[in-house]
Amino acid sequence: MQEVEGVVNGTLDYTHLKGDTGPLVYPAGFVYIFTVLYYLTNQGQNIRVAQYIFAGFYIVLLSLVLRIYSKTNKVPPYVIILACCTSYRIHSIFVLRLFNDPVAMLLFYVAVNLFLDGKWSLGSLFYSLAVSVKMNILLFAPVLLLAYLTSLGLKGALIQLTICAFTQLILGLPFLLSNPIAYLKGSFNLGRIFLYEWTVNWRFLPEEVFINQYFHLGLLVLHLALLACFYSSALHCLCSYATLKQISEKVKRQLKGKKEKVDMGAAAQLFILPLFTANLVGVACSRSLHYQFYVWYFHTLPYLMWSTPYSNIARLCLLGVIEFCWNTFPSTLVSSAALHICHGALLYGLWKNKPLGKGRQQ
Known part of the structure; x- marks a missing residue:
């Protein structure tokens, strides 16, 4: 809230926008959303109202x-x-800490649902909105670009990229007009140094x-x-x-007015698996x-776990260890190493079970 207070007071130069935790390092979408929250929570003073709002975000x-998950029909309901x-950590992130990360992921999952529904342009809009809240959403970008190319062709992909870029331009325009270098350097700084004390x-x-x-x-x-290792399987999935x-669109037209429905669960899996895998790699x-x-x-971990060849017990154990690592505060040598081991095991399982060019599984 402190970072956006400067914007509320009329400051648009990113070099002068900062709070107790440091300078403003998020794009314009963050500023707009948290400005609304600033007013809804009595200038950030009414924490209870903010918690109710974030609880609503969590439910959505x-x-x-x-x-x-229901579209992909991949993971048993009890796991979900x-x-x-x-x-505990996820509940804390949403309702106690009130970070912008949940807001970015909320917008991203809106985009994913729209992509699955075939609403590419609207999905691209929400994807770009998610990026404008926090840049971690770009971890999905390599696979999304492949999805654009395979589903829409080069011309369609260029249209979607234009939508994404234009959204960023419109959102950032007031700050770009004030100090473009400061805005780009502050909100899209890929070389920012993180504090060692907070590393998990x-x-x-x-x-x-x-x-x-x-090291970086x-x-x-x-x-x-790692992205290169999964490239061929991702391309195969997205082409399929x-x-x-x-095919489903043709069948739907033929079944128009009839009770029969087309089950696209398998197709949804082909889109979701490479998308979630790219994010895990990042x-x-x-x-x-x-x-x-x-x-x-x-929220992608259950899907990824059930895309590996491991037993259900092994999958649940890996999920449990990952949860343990994220709930260990402060992080320790053991918790950090265990987290990498789990990530490595999950990536290996995904690679071992990745779809091949002829549609078989390894």
Whole structure:
């Protein structure tokens, strides 16, 4: 709230927007949303009202996530119920801490539902809105670009990218007109240094390694390498998704006015799996994970776990250890190392079980 108070008072130069936690480092969408919250909560003083609002956000997000899971028909219902009801950290992020991460993910899941419904332009709008709240949403971008190309072709992809870019331009225009360099550097700073004291995933490293630029470069290379490992399976999934969607549209036209319905659960899986996998790769290779970042991928974990060849017991154990790691405060050598082991095991399981070009499973 402190960062947006400057905007409320008429300051649009990002170099002068800051709070107790430091300068404003989020794009314009964050400013607009939290400005509304600023007024709804009596200038940020009425925390109870803010908690009610974020509880509402949480319910809406869960509804969107459950709709995705129901469309894919991949994960047993009891797992989804456990995931929704048992995470203390996620409840804290939403209702106690009031971070912007849940807002960004809420907008992202709106976009995913719209994509699954074939409403690409509206989905791109909400995707860009999510990016304007927090940049972690860009972790999904490589697969989304592939989805644009495979489902809409080059021309359609360019249209969707234009929608995304134009949305960012319109939202950021007041700040760009005031000080464009400060806005771009402040809100889209990919080189920002994180504080070692808050890291969840790299506690077992010395601080001098944690802040070393070569270490950051190595993580970037690893990120790109892992994306490359999953590229062929992602492309196969998305091409198959585009084909099945075209077939389903033809069948729906033929069944128009009849009671029969087309089940597109398998097709939805082909879209969701590479999308969620790309995000997991980004999370696993992050330069630092803070506690509120758990919401970046928490609601995708059951789906990803049930896309591996592991037994149900192993899947539940991995979910439990991940939850333990995120609930350990402050993080320890053991909790950080365990989190990486779980991420590695999950990525290996996804790679082991990835779809092949002929539609078989390894």
